Amino acid sequence: MKVSLENVATKESVRVDVHSHIVGLGLGPTGAPLPMGSGLVGQQNAREAAGIAVELIRAKKLAGKAILFAGPPGTGKTALALGIAKELGDNVPFSMLVGSEVYSAEVKKTEVLMEHLRRSIGLRIKEKKEVYEGEVTEFTPVEADGAIGGYEKTISHVILGLKTVKGTKSLKLDSTIHEMLQKERVAVGDVIYIEANSGAVKRVGRSDSYATQFDLEAEEYVPLPKGDVHKKKEIVQDITLHDLDVANAKPQGGQDIVSMMNQLGKPTKTEITDKLRTEVDKVVNRFLESGVAELVPGVLFIDEVHMLDIECFSFLNRALESSLAPIVVFATNRGKCAIRGTEIVAPHGVPVDLLDRLVIIKTMPYSKEEIAEIVKIRAKIEDITLDDGAVDKLSTVGAQRSLRYAIQLLTPASILAKFSYGAETVVQDHIDELINDENPLFLNARQSAAIMKEQGGYLQ
Numbered sequence: 497m498k499v500s501l502e503n504v505a506t507k508e509s510v511r512v513d514v515h516s517h518i519v520g521l522g523l524g525p526t527g528a529p530l531p532m533g534s535g536l537v538g539q540q541n542a543r544e545a546a547g548i549a550v551e552l553i554r555a556k557k558l559a560g561k562a563i564l565f566a567g568p569p570g571t572g573k574t575a576l577a578l579g580i581a582k583e584l585g586d587n588v589p590f591s592m593l594v595g596s597e598v599y600s601a602e603v604k605k606t607e608v609l610m611e612h613l614r615r616s617i618g619l620r621i622k623e624k625k626e627v628y629e630g631e632v633t634e635f636t637p638v639e640a641d642g643a644i645g646g647y648e649k650t651i652s653h654v655i656l657g658l659k660t661v662k663g664t665k666s667l668k669l670d671s672t673i674h675e676m677l678q679k680e681r682v683a684v685g686d687v688i689y690i691e692a693n694s695g696a697v698k699r700v701g702r703s704d705s706y707a708t709q710f711d712l713e714a715e716e717y718v719p720l721p722k723g724d725v726h727k728k729k730e731i732v733q734d735i736t737l738h739d740l741d742v743a744n745a746k747p748q749g750g751q752d753i754v755s756m757m758n759q760l761g762k763p764t765k766t767e768i769t770d771k772l773r774t775e776v777d778k779v780v781n782r783f784l785e786s787g788v789a790e791l792v793p794g795v796l797f798i799d800e801v802h803m804l805d806i807e808c809f810s811f812l813n814r815a816l817e818s819s820l821a822p823i824v825v826f827a828t829n830r831g832k833c834a835i836r837g838t839e840i841v842a843p844h845g846v847p848v849d850l851l852d853r854l855v856i857i858k859t860m861p862y863s864k865e866e867i868a869e870i871v872k873i874r875a876k877i878e879d880i881t882l883d884d885g886a887v888d889k890l891s892t893v894g895a896q897r898s899l900r901y902a903i904q905l906l907t908p909a910s911i912l913a914k915f916s917y918g919a920e921t922v923v924q925d926h927i928d929e930l931i932n933d934e935n936p937l938f939l940n941a942r943q944s945a946a947i948m949k950e951q952g953g954y955l956q
């Protein structure tokens with residue numbers, strides 16, 4: 497039986513996560529926060545500070561240092577950290593971890609941290625490679641004669657025509673390259689290049705001359721390449737230290753850049769040891785010194801940092817000393833509390849020696865107006881229509897309880913409206929029905945606790 501997933505994902509089943517509306521920090525050209533921007537509302541001091549952090553990260557001035565977002569629950573700490581990631585863009589590595597994720601039966605705590613630290617350090621490698629580049633003018637797979645039995649035809653080779661501004665060339669290529677061409681979905685009119693050594697195929701985009709009259713196309717149009725079809729081209733590749741660790745966990749070949757890179761993408765199951773990492777670091781440092789590669793310190797975001805214990809903290813403290821350290825962003829909603837694994841009480845549950853390295857960005861509770869704006873943004877993202885009364889009710893609830901609670905009510909309210917009342921728009925009454933004081937459909941934590949107290953608990 498052939499299983500296809502293509503028709504399964506309908507609009508309804510697309511999962512919308514709670515931070516999907518955040519696309520940046522919403523700062524103006526001078527770095528001042530817009531009242532509303534990139535999906536963010538209010539919290540302007542913290543957003544401006546986060547913007548400065550982004551600039552420092554870009555200027556590589558924060559490596560080995562750390563930022564802590566501190567503030568009450570639901571004040572946007574996680575949201576802002578993700579905003580930083582969005583501002584930094586795809587070329588800066590960003591890795592995320594929740595404090596409690598370090599506790600696993602299979603992997604040591606420090607190993608989890610180490611892996612994440614190394615996922616957050618990028619290398620940009622520039623290499624001059626021999627390539628064939630051009631717009632595809634012909635793409636003809638040639639079937640092998642007299643294939644042995646079976647229904648499938650085998651491809652013996654493929655004829656590929658490539659055109660540049662300067663000229664055209666027709667290539668006869670091996671069948672393995674045919675597979676790669678198919679994987680990249682190469683068609684006539686695409687601009688591609690093929691690495692001469694490895695035969696790796698890269699689709700750059702669609703050629704300008706094929707740009708259609710339709711604007712709504714998820715297609716990148718690129719100009720016809722200049723120069724010869726066969727030439728040397730500088731190729732930039734972004735990888736992380738973790739990619740190199742994994743790729744070299746089963747070392748084969750030498751430690752020059754080509755063989756290290758060739759390990760990429762080959763599946764291995766060997767454990768990554770400290771020794772291996774030291775070796776990788778040595779080679780990386782050589783790359784850096786010789787100018788083949790450039791270091792791109794990225795960001796490791798550790799949410800709910802109070803869940804880390806003293807062992808993790810001292811490991812992090814040492815890791816931050818390394819010359820290959822990323823910028824670490826922490827977040828916590830704890831004030832003073834005990835450092836996990838000790839009885840020492842410290843601000844935010846973080847040891848003082850680590851606190852000394854941090855700059856702290858404070859987040860504040862939202863006003864009712866700000867909550868109303870955020871509720872509207874979320875409703876739009878979740879495709880839920882609210883009338884003004886519903887927005888008002890939700891923002892009142894949000895201001896009394898928490899922003900997250902208000903956002904959380906959106907989906908149940910829209911389901912109630914649809915199925916119990918056949919209504920497309922959520923109105924205040926629907927929300928009242930969910931959470932009123934007398935006979936609510938859903939209790940909030942405070943109501944629930946009050947009932948437990950009244951009844952003396954469940955176990956009697």
Ligand SMILES: Nc1ncnc2c1ncn2[C@@H]1O[C@H](COP(=O)(O)OP(=O)(O)OP(=O)(O)O)[C@@H](O)[C@H]1O
Nearest residue numbers: 514515535536537569570571572573574575829870
């Ligand atoms: N300023 C804001 N603008 C728009 N949406 C926001 C803003 N602040 C928070 N949100 C949204 O509100 C919800 C709660 O915020 P978030 O999860 O960031 O809070 P938090 O401070 O990390 O809370 P906790 O301490 O409980 O982890 C999320 O869905 C988040 O995307």
Ligand SMILES: [Mg+2]
Nearest residue numbers: 573574799827
């Ligand atoms: Mg959070």
